[in-house]
Amino acid sequence: MSFQPLVKVEGLKKYFPVSKGLFRKTHDYIHAVDDVSFSIQPRESLGLVGESGCGKTTTGKLLVRLLTPTAGRIFFRMEEEEAREEGVRLEDGYVDVATLKGRALKNFRRHVQMIFQDPYESMNPRLTIYDIVAEPMAVQGIGSVMEREQRVAEMLQHVGLTPPESFMFRYPHELSGGQRQRVAIARALIINPTFVIADEPTSMLDVSVRTGVMQLMQDLADRFGISYLYITHDLAVARYMCDKIAVMYLGKIVEMAETEELLHHPLHPYTKALLSAVPIPDPTYKREVIEIRGSVSTPINPPSYCRFYNRCPVAKEGLCNVQEHPPLEDKGGGHYVACHLV
């Protein structure tokens, strides 16, 4: 694996204001993403897992710059020649995406695309499949009409919608959920991005069609050299889709490691509890569930100490509720944990 990551995220933060009262004054902030750092190698797939409200989708949206970060930097590796063509400034071979604006931001989106959860709602129902898949090319002004048509046909073939002519001029409502998600994949990949953010791309699909879409995403990543940020709440799906997994809790990454390492040797008490609650499709296996108190709260003005303190089954009073939230540290072999007690 290369030593030069494709994406480096450093100290990423996104705070949303909460307005209250008569004059809708802002006193409080939701710390949706709070000091998150990670990197993704070329061709690597990083899974971002966690419960609803942990900030995983916000992180994804920040990386494609559908949202602007409150603080932090998002470095994206680029060739010097490309950067010159697109008029962006490089720092050691990286462009800082967090500050991009206007034309440079649009150009950046040639390299980065997103696939959304709901194949029923992420497509304009009045556009044909051809228009939907060709849209990124049109937006970026790539290719003539003829070239676009050829490219769409090619992409539809890649995603298994064959023959392409029989799909191109149909509308989204005429397709099944699995077929629509294939269209979404074709749309995301048509301009040859190197980085794709996939937000729960298979969670709305039935089991019998889901594996096909998962397989397709992996095949295309291998073939075109794509890195994924794969956002999901489903750890079993993440096991199959990701080389590494990062677990988020209330806006923070609490643990990050190679997939099998994380699943078999979790170190953070939250990861342990989360993994133990995942049901296992084997009636002969009796798992031991680690019970934790309470439920995930909204990170409005959270305390500066460990975010998991009030639910943690092993927390030490006087330490975990006194010291700052623990930093994410390498505990050996690239297994990162943010916990005072590990």
Next chain:
Amino acid sequence: MREPVLSVEHLTMHYSTRKGDVHAVDDVSFELHPGEVLGVVGESGSGKSSVAFTLMRLLPENAHIKGGHVWMNGVDLLTLPEDEMRRYRWKRIAMIFQAAMNTLNPVYKVGDQIIEAMETHGVAYGEAARKRVAELFEMVGLDPALMDRYPHEYSGGMRQRAIIAMALSCDPDVLIADEPTTALDVIVQHRILKNLLQLQKRLDMAMIYITHDIAVVAEVSTRIAVMYAGRLVEIGSTEDIFLRPKHRYTEALLQAFPSIHGEKKTLLTIPGELPNLLNPPRGCRFHPRCAFATEICKEREPEYRTFNPGHLAACWHPVGEENA
């Protein structure tokens, strides 16, 4: 074995639409025994929820029961006039709906909504009803003080618990749970399932647990029915279904499902899409996607065969009989 509390025979139900009849439930039969949890698994359009709504007789106007019986204590629920059905619904057979947490009325206190349900069914009134709600809240793991709060003050998991309390308020013999935890995170899901199973045992209730999640069904059920495209293709004990599946669809479904436990096995990809029920495939409904299909599968609907006492499957080429 005790007499079944519910016995479904050859149930067939279609929805009429502008494009034609949707064959939602086709010739489905099963029995539910006291104290058991029957898991019903299937994908979208398998008919699993339609079966539940038919049992409750809570069907939209375009639904037509084409045939079959639902026996409960010697009475066929399908032939009861609506006013008599009302005495069964919720009191004898209750249901927790999918996304039920959104079915609480936002402008009434949660406790009052449950009291109203009990008063409507003549189970308890006034102070007695309030006391019963407090008991029910304790049972489902909610602080009884929460009964005077409004739904928006509850989290998703708490709302789901309140819904379970409401479903149990009239002390039903049969509880149908339709994907009650689908929208919840795994930690909350685990707590709710644990609680639901404890209650089911304590109240000696029979339960039908409907889900698309094979892992959940492995944990909650004593028996499992597998549905595909409106048909019940296999039924048996949880061990039979997981360790000795017979129908090729059941086998494929198990091989397509990922797990975080054990070795990372290769997942099976099932070709094709779920069938359109306006015009379901002839013969076995799974044949267009089945790797083992032959001529007979396209022509004739397979009949149920018994593989083990209580383990039935309708497949022309069951697992273990590769050359049959």
